[in-house]
Amino acid sequence: MLAPASRDVVIVGSHLDTQPTGGRFDGIYGVLAGLLAVQALQDRAVAQPGRARRNLAVANWTNEEGARFQPSLTGSSVFAGTLTLEQAYALRDGDGISLGDALAAIDYRGSSPLDLQPIRYVELHVEQGDRLERAAADIAAVSSAWAARKISVVFEGEASHTGPMPMASRRDAMRAAARAIEALYDEVERENAGAHASAARISVFPNSPNVVAARVQVWFEVRHEDEAVVLAIGNRFLERIERESASLGVQISIAADERRGTALLDSAGVDVVCGVVRDLGLKALTLQTVAGHDALAIQKRIPASLIFVPSRDGLSHNPREFTDPEALDKGYAVLVETLWRMVTAES
Amino acid sequence: MLAPASRDVVIVGSHLDTQPTGGRFDGIYGVLAGLLAVQALQDRAVAQPGRARRNLAVANWTNEEGARFQPSLTGSSVFAGTLTLEQAYALRDGDGISLGDALAAIDYRGSSPLDLQPIRYVELHVEQGDRLERAAADIAAVSSAWAARKISVVFEGEASHTGPMPMASRRDAMRAAARAIEALYDEVERENAGAHASAARISVFPNSPNVVAARVQVWFEVRHEDEAVVLAIGNRFLERIERESASLGVQISIAADERRGTALLDSAGVDVVCGVVRDLGLKALTLQTVAGHDALAIQKRIPASLIFVPSRDGLSHNPREFTDPEALDKGYAVLVETLWRMVTAES
Numbered sequence A, B: 001m002l003a004p005a006s007r008d009v010v011i012v013g014s015h016l017d018t019q020p021t022g023g024r025f026d027g028i029y030g031v032l033a034g035l036l037a038v039q040a041l042q043d044r045a046v047a048q049p050g051r052a053r054r055n056l057a058v059a060n061w062t063n064e065e066g067a068r069f070q071p072s073l074t075g076s077s078v079f080a081g082t083l084t085l086e087q088a089y090a091l092r093d094g095d096g097i098s099l100g101d102a103l104a105a106i107d108y109r110g111s112s113p114l115d116l117q118p119i120r121y122v123e124l125h126v127e128q129g130d131r132l133e134r135a136a137a138d139i140a141a142v143s144s145a146w147a148a149r150k151i152s153v154v155f156e157g158e159a160s161h162t163g164p165m166p167m168a169s170r171r172d173a174m175r176a177a178a179r180a181i182e183a184l185y186d187e188v189e190r191e192n193a194g195a196h197a198s199a200a201r202i203s204v205f206p207n208s209p210n211v212v213a214a215r216v217q218v219w220f221e222v223r224h225e226d227e228a229v230v231l232a233i234g235n236r237f238l239e240r241i242e243r244e245s246a247s248l249g250v251q252i253s254i255a256a257d258e259r260r261g262t263a264l265l266d267s268a269g270v271d272v273v274c275g276v277v278r279d280l281g282l283k284a285l286t287l288q289t290v291a292g293h294d295a296l297a298i299q300k301r302i303p304a305s306l307i308f309v310p311s312r313d314g315l316s317h318n319p320r321e322f323t324d325p326e327a328l329d330k331g332y333a334v335l336v337e338t339l340w341r342m343v344t345a346e347s
Helices: A028-047 A074-080 A085-090 A099-105 A131-135 A173-191 A227-246 A267-279 A294-298 A325-344 B028-047 B074-080 B085-090 B099-105 B131-135 B173-191 B227-246 B267-279 B294-298 B325-344
Strands: A008-014 A055-060 A117-126 A139-145 A147-156 A196-205 A215-224 A251-260 A284-289 A304-309 B008-014 B055-060 B117-126 B139-145 B147-156 B196-205 B215-224 B251-260 B284-289 B304-309
Touching (some): A008 A294, A008 A325, A028 A055, A028 A117, A028 A325, A055 A325, A074 A085, A085 A099, A117 A325, A131 A284, A139 A267, A139 A325, A147 A227, A173 A196, A173 A215, A173 A227, A173 B173, A196 B173, A196 B196, A227 A251, A267 A284, A267 A304, A267 A325, A284 A304, A304 A325, B008 B028, B008 B294, B008 B325, B028 B117, B028 B325, B055 B325, B074 B085, B074 B294, B085 B099, B117 B294, B131 B284, B139 B267, B139 B325, B147 B227, B173 B227, B215 B227, B227 B251, B267 B284, B267 B304, B284 B304, B294 B304
Parallel strands (some): A139 A284, B008 B055, B008 B117, B117 B304, B139 B284
Antiparallel strands (some): A139 A304, A147 A215, A147 A251, A196 A215
């Protein structure tokens, strides 16, 4: 412990879980950098006795990505108190396995409470966008986050033979789902506000080439800096696909409608990070994050800071995700100094 | 054996494999009716010695449906010589398991040659459409089959984050696939020739809610009584989706393009079936089949006959597929008498 007399702890971390194809930096960089930073600051605290007023801890938050279990940001949301541990354990993957059972199976279903008082959180992450690269900047201090709406829609039609069944008698859930995917992009373009949107996961039953699909589930997303835009696009989209699906004899139901408002990260933390970047002679931007991050969930409980380094070509959730070692080193230097200032600050 | 002095055999049968959700009649009815018919005719041959000039055998053709392994009509195509046994064994399911290994695992990978000479094939099946029901007819003698084109298309985009990745930079294989599904129905309606079409199976990688899809495969079908219509719709569809996918940065490639021409079933067999139906005081139609059947594959080697009984509401490939027991009995009576005439006919 850096400051045995104190119960206060600054948590540094991120997540080790990834999307099915990685990349290798998304999350993992922040956990490993956090481990190294705590070790380095432990040495510094020993060399400068009495300076550290608070302790440090490293966190690896469970299921940040939401690739296997939805919703994402699971561990950090439990920490923040916006999701109960019971709700988190009850989440089920596509095969029906619960998160609680999956954690128990790898011996990670623990119950040790943290016996220190978390007062701040700091997360170092790759940007996953191209704004730092385009601005030729080294570091972003993230000030806030876009709003997001994640809607999972079930399309219920009826199984029938893809051959003889008259076209007019079919209730084709796949056709309704395909039309809905197009409708989402159409509504985003109609709004013309620069929203981001996707339909990236689909589940089809029975998914046989010769059976008109009886049941299709699609996971849709809309993101924008303005929560009202996200809400409006989502609402218009749902009204439209209900009408268009009905015209195909397909009923829709909403399996999930998760809304994340815009979020502000701690402004004092942004100031600390910007001061460190300046003092290290690096170039900083202040950015909004489009992607969700554990820091956003944690900000609901304690002040949280999020620091970005560039991502080559803005590419992420891809095995070719890449950040140059020098850029990683700059981020690490900023993290170490930021943490040191946070554990040594008088207030 | 009905006629031990003869090497000739009339084969009766269908298939026991089904789509993931059945129905219970599609295929199974024809195999069970065949078994009972052979037993009944064995008794009749004993009671009328010397009448039977040919033998009977029952066949259960492997993988008629093509639900797990594509293409369908596998066993009957091997029998007909249009698919080699090696090609059939090498077919792989969605998990990469070969048909040869799957058959060996259930001890069905046999090698016993048939030591009789097949001369005719007869298959009793449910209609899977609504034409018999609408005509209030009991039996259809199937005269011919629609053409079909089954195209499996791979859409190759690039994985990226569904959040921060700029919309214009995405290469979204799911979006291209959804647009292609709509394009297929649009091309069918534009042709306005009454073609049937479907997109019923999809495979998405990595299929995570937060990763723009890198690779999507969709199984498309077009069917029509006129082969030229099927070809034209398929060609226009492929040209269109190549162009539309390219505009999304997505490349398409054709994983399979299976074309089945229109097929005529043996006309002498149609006459035998119609004669039997008339003699039994039932009402017959002569129909085209829209669906593929083992009889169509087998007709390429020996004369084949296909007999339909009604399907309630035309519904098939659905657990609610249903044919009334009385209608099943009528079909069975027609099958028994048809087979008897075929094994006793002088030529």
